[in-house]
Amino acid sequence: MTGGTVSGSAVSGSLVSGSLEANLLIRRGEFTLDAAVHVEPGEVLALLGPNGSGKSTMLAAIAGLIVPHSGSVSVAGRTLTRVAPGTRTLAVVPEKRGVGLLGQDPLLFPHLDSLDNIAFGRRSAGVGRTAARRDAADWLGAVGLAGFEGRKPSQLSGGQQQRVALARALAARPDVLLLDEPMAALDVETAPMMRRLLRERLADQGIATLLVTHDVLDAIVLADRVAILHEGTIVDEGQKDRVLGQPRNRFAAALAGVNLVSGVADADGVRLPDGRRFEGSHPNERSPQDRVPGDQTQAPHAHAAPVDAADRGTPAAAIFRPSSVRLSTHPPDESSATVLERGSANCWRSTIAVLEPSSGGIACRLADDQGVTVELPPARVSELGLEEGTEVWLSVDPADVTILGTR
Amino acid sequence: MEPRQTQRAGTNQRAGTIPRPLLVFAIVGLAFLILPIIGLFWRVDWAELPAAITSPEAVQALWLSLRTGVTATIICLVLGIPLALLIARSRPRIAGILRALTTLPLVLPPLVGGIALLYLLGRNGLIGSVLDVGFGFGIPFTTAAVVIAQAFVAMPFLVITLEGSLRTAGTQYETVAATLGASRWTVFRRITVPLAMPGLLAGTVLCFARAIGEFGATALFAGNAAGVTRTMPLAIYTAFNGAGVSQDSAIALSLLLIVVAIVILLFLRTWRTDVAL
Numbered sequence: 001m002t003g004g005t006v007s008g009s010a011v012s013g014s015l016v017s018g019s020l021e022a023n024l025l026i027r028r029g030e031f032t033l034d035a036a037v038h039v040e041p042g043e044v045l046a047l048l049g050p051n052g053s054g055k056s057t058m059l060a061a062i063a064g065l066i067v068p069h070s071g072s073v074s075v076a077g078r079t080l081t082r083v084a085p086g087t088r089t090l091a092v093v094p095e096k097r098g099v100g101l102l103g104q105d106p107l108l109f110p111h112l113d114s115l116d117n118i119a120f121g122r123r124s125a126g127v128g129r130t131a132a133r134r135d136a137a138d139w140l141g142a143v144g145l146a147g148f149e150g151r152k153p154s155q156l157s158g159g160q161q162q163r164v165a166l167a168r169a170l171a172a173r174p175d176v177l178l179l180d181e182p183m184a185a186l187d188v189e190t191a192p193m194m195r196r197l198l199r200e201r202l203a204d205q206g207i208a209t210l211l212v213t214h215d216v217l218d219a220i221v222l223a224d225r226v227a228i229l230h231e232g233t234i235v236d237e238g239q240k241d242r243v244l245g246q247p248r249n250r251f252a253a254a255l256a257g258v259n260l261v262s263g264v265a266d267a268d269g270v271r272l273p274d275g276r277r278f279e280g281s282h283p284n285e286r287s288p289q290d291r292v293p294g295d296q297t298q299a300p301h302a303h304a305a306p307v308d309a310a311d312r313g314t315p316a317a318a319i320f321r322p323s324s325v326r327l328s329t330h331p332p333d334e335s336s337a338t339v340l341e342r343g344s345a346n347c348w349r350s351t352i353a354v355l356e357p358s359s360g361g362i363a364c365r366l367a368d369d370q371g372v373t374v375e376l377p378p379a380r381v382s383e384l385g386l387e388e389g390t391e392v393w394l395s396v397d398p399a400d401v402t403i404l405g406t407r
Numbered sequence: 408m409e410p411r412q413t414q415r416a417g418t419n420q421r422a423g424t425i426p427r428p429l430l431v432f433a434i435v436g437l438a439f440l441i442l443p444i445i446g447l448f449w450r451v452d453w454a455e456l457p458a459a460i461t462s463p464e465a466v467q468a469l470w471l472s473l474r475t476g477v478t479a480t481i482i483c484l485v486l487g488i489p490l491a492l493l494i495a496r497s498r499p500r501i502a503g504i505l506r507a508l509t510t511l512p513l514v515l516p517p518l519v520g521g522i523a524l525l526y527l528l529g530r531n532g533l534i535g536s537v538l539d540v541g542f543g544f545g546i547p548f549t550t551a552a553v554v555i556a557q558a559f560v561a562m563p564f565l566v567i568t569l570e571g572s573l574r575t576a577g578t579q580y581e582t583v584a585a586t587l588g589a590s591r592w593t594v595f596r597r598i599t600v601p602l603a604m605p606g607l608l609a610g611t612v613l614c615f616a617r618a619i620g621e622f623g624a625t626a627l628f629a630g631n632a633a634g635v636t637r638t639m640p641l642a643i644y645t646a647f648n649g650a651g652v653s654q655d656s657a658i659a660l661s662l663l664l665i666v667v668a669i670v671i672l673l674f675l676r677t678w679r680t681d682v683a684l
Contacts, residue, residue, distance in 0.1 A: 063586055094585040101586040107579055111601045120597070124589035172587045 018076015020176045020208040024061050024068045026054075033057050033232040039176070039208040046211045046223035046240070048255050054232040055212040059178045062210065063101050064094040075099065075175050075208070095124070100174030104184040106165035108153035114140060114164050115149040121172025139167035143197060159190030163197060170201060177202070179211040183218055195221050216244065216255050228252045247319065248406050250371055258319050261370040262406055265316035269345060270403055272370070277345040278318035280401025315406045322375035323360055324400035328393045329384050347395040352388055355381070366394075444665065451662060452655050459659035467634050468642035469663060475550060475638060476619035479557035480565075483614050487565040488607070492599070494566070495573035506570070513563040520559055521627025528555070528628075552629035553636050557618035565614040572606020573599070612675045616668060639664050 023036040033054035039045045049055050060066045062073050064080065067089065073081040080097050082090040108117050118136035123129065140146055143163040153161055162182065169177060182198065183191040199222055202209055211222055219226050219240060226244065227237040230251040236243055247253040253260030263272035269279035332347065353367040361377045364386060374394065376386075386392070425433075459465065494505045512520055528535040528546045539545050546552050580602060584594045600607065622640035629636040631645060639660060646657035 065582060094582070095588050095590055097586075098588075099586065101583070105579075107583045109580055109584070109598060109602075111604075120584065120589070121587035124584070124587060124593050168587065 018078070018175060018208070020062070020073075020075050020210060022058070022062050022071070022073045024058060024071040024073070026057055026061060026066070026068045026071075028057065031232060035227075035229060035232065035234045037210060037227060037234075039210055041208050042206040043225065044202055044209040044211055044223045046213060046219035046226045047229050048213060048216065048219050048226055049229035049251075050214055053229045055214075055229055056180055058229075059101065059180050059210070059212055062176070063099050063178055064092060064097050067091045098173075098175040100169040100172055100177045102165055102169045102177070102179050102182050104181040106153070106158075106161035108156075108161055108164055108168070110153050113150050113152055114145065114156070117153070117164055118168045118171045120168060125172070136167070136171060139171045140164070142201065143167045157190070159186055159194060162186060162190075162194055166194075166198065166201065170205060175207060177205070177207055177209045179209065179213075181213055181215075182211075183213075183215065198222055216257070220244070228255065246402075246404055248317070248404070253319060254371065254373075258321050259325070259370075259372045260317050260319050261372065262315065262317040265311045265314050265403075265405065267312070270316045270318045274369070276348050278320075278396075278401055278403070279345045279398045280318055280320070280403045281399065311405055317404050317406045319402040319404060320396050320400050322358075322363060322373045324396055325372070325374040326395050326397075327364070327374050327376060327384070327386075328395075329386075329390065331393055332395070346398055346401065347393070349391070349393050352386055352390045352392060355386065355388060364392075366392075447658065447661060447665070450658055452658075455655055456659055456662070459656045460663055462656065464633065464642060464646075465656070465660055465663065468637055468639050468660065471550070471553075471634065471637065472619045472639040475553045475557055476615055478554045479561055479618040480611060480615045482554065482558045483562040483565045483618075484611065487562050487610075487614070488569065488600075490562075491566045491569035491573060491610075492595075494570045496578070506567070509563055509566050511563075512560055513567070517560055517621065517623030518627055521556060521624035524552075524556060524559060524624060524628040528552075547628060548630040548632065548636060550629075550635055553625050553638060556624040556628045557621045560621050560624055561614045561617040564617050565610040568610030568613060569603060569606045572603040572610075575606075576602040609675060612671050616671050619667065620664070 019041055020037070020039040022038075024033060026033040031052075031054065035054070035058060037045060037047065037058075047055050047058065057066070061068045061071075061081070064073075068081065068083055070083045070085070071081070072079060072083070075098065079090060080092045080099070108114075109120065112120070115133050115136045118139050119129070119132035122132035122135055127135070137146075137149060140149060143166055145160060145163055145167075148156065148160065148164075151160075153164070156164065162185070166182070179198070183194055186194055195218065202222065211218060213219060223240050225238060226240040227234045228243065228249075228251055229235070230249075236248045236252045243252055244256040247256050247258065247260055250260040250262065261270070261272055261276075261278060263270045263276075263278075265271075266277070269277055271277050331349075350366040350368050350372070352364050354365040356363050356365065358375055360375045362375070362381045364374045364376060364381070366372045366374065372394075384390075490505075490509065494502050494509065497505060515523075525547060526532050528538075530536065530539050530545055530547070535546060546555065576599070580598050581594050584598045585591075589597065619638070620640060621638070622644065625636065625638060626641060626644075631637050631641045637645065643657050643660045643664070646660060647654055
């Protein structure tokens with residue numbers, strides 16, 4: 001398979017390889033990872049989750065660096081790991097799995113120059129030095145670093161090192177590529193370039209790619225499908241537009257940058273276990289993403305479509321953006337027509353648990369068992385004198401709320 | 408990898424100072440190490456030096472020292488590199504035990520080492536008796552005994568230095584190499600050894616220096632036969648104590664050994680600055 005592909009170059013048009021199938025149970029102290037993934041050749045699956053959700057553990061098991069307590073890993077129908085009670089444990093060593101790994105640290109071999117780093121995989125496969133280095137030169141060009149052949153890793157910037165590391169991983173012709181937060185260590189200027197490069201090169205390869213990230217942007221740019229990992233289990237999975245546009249639980253919602261509170265469907269909204277009610281619109285009419293934040297021109301009732309009678313009592317959720325929540329440090333007064341008219345729906349009282357910076361200003365996380373966040377401009381936070389522990393009254397316009405069944 | 412600390416402009420200058428009284432002790436300490444060597448040079452009879460150094464006894468002893476020293480170092484490399492790797496890759500508890508065992512010859516007085524070797528490999532020793540009865544040969548008081556004594560005292564220097572280097576290099580590069588399809592042997596050859604090279608070279612140099620300076624264990628286990636087991640340190644001892652032989656000859660031989668040591672140090676220094684990893 002040395003460069004003998006249709007295009008004549010090793011860089012593009014690799015043979016189509018098989019799909020990745022992994023079903024793993026791993027225990028580490030209190031933590032249990034119990035998750036299954038399936039990635040088709042040429043597909044990128046993003047495993048999204050916060051730190052400590054078990055993402056890297058999952059990759060380590062697929063790469064053969066750790067043996068799961070039970071489960072299996074197979075690529076193109078070839079079993080790489082199989083651990084089941086009553087049978088002999090099978091665990092192919094990492095070097096014979098054909099599973100490439102690119103982490104957030106490029107880990108280029110410090111004693112080898114760029115070319116020898118990239119050629120390492122081919123050389124290990126028994127390819128001669130000259131051929132391997134010629135192949136590596138093609139790869140160096142493919143990551144936009146032609147002319148950097150003789151540079152040692154210490155003579156490259158962080159972004160350049162990561163590009164060489166990508167070339168090195170792909171030049172080894174893996175059947176499956178695992179990406180572990182590949183942009184996490186890059187600065188804001190180099191990360192987009194690396195992301196774009198990954199997108200282009202992955203499209204060439206036609207290999208199954210599993211991307212692990214806590215950054216939703218990585219998933220949006222690179223992935224076809226998204227799986228949400230929370231405390232060791234996959235809580236949602238599907239096409240990225242669906243998972244991020246209509247999240248089914250608050251973990252997915254948090255990653256998508258929206259609030260999601262769940263409860264039971266009632267007449268025309270959702271009733272939460274703590275008694276709060278939310279009314280809003282249905283996704284087929286309008287999703288919170290479409291709406292301009294702070295748009296007050298529309299009547300509050302316009303999109304509050306009732307839930308079908310058949311759906312009453314079934315699990316449902318209200319979704320709204322952190323920036324569409326209105327926050328006040330005083331209880332709503334008698335003159336607030338909206339509140340009087342709608343009773344307690346979409347209005348509640350809480351305290352601020354944490355203030356933290358966010359892209360749109362300052363995020364106020366509420367002391368709320370459903371994890372609601374309110375986003376405010378910094379000037380507003382200062383004006384209201386908000387701090388951790390401040391008691392606040394909140395409301396959200398029904399037009400800004402989407403009601404979804406979450407069965 | 409350990410983060411490297413460098414003093415940059417704008418950082419606290421006082422961080423680099425030491426209390427004055429300690430400075431005095433430091434200077435006394437340095438003088439304590441250097442003055443004896445200056446004293447030795449002071450006593451050298453420069454006119455007689457060339458003759459003393461090129462005397463057949465001196466040349467014979469130097470040649471024997473180099474031969475045995477190099478052989479012992481090669482043995483230490485062949486056995487010590489795998490041992491260092493084993494310790495570096497063991498769990499902390501086991502590594503601690505292995506490291507303690509490896510360090511034993513380092514803390515043991517060399518004379519005790521010599522006696523121990525004699526009771527292992529001597530004619531009545533644990534293994535020596537088998538060799539004597541079964542194959543009819545004895546190790547003590549041969550050049551082989553010199554090499555064994557040297558390797559015994561010198562190997563810990565190589566193992567401990569290299570082990571530290573291997574531990575610092577860590578296993579993450581090895582893991583990456585494995586995911587790129589490299590077999591364990593390829594990883595060892597192309598990643599592990601090159602990354603531990605500073606420690607390997609420093610350890611080898613220390614090991615060789617310790618081997619050619621070896622006296623106690625050699626004297627007890629190998630004896631002091633001219634041309635067979637009389638290495639430089641034994642020749643110096645003989646010259647110094649020997650009836651009818653001038654002490655000048657001992658001084659000249661000492662000088663020769665110091666020159667060898669300085670050459671080794673320079674080699675280590677130039678190499679280190681070359682690499683500047």
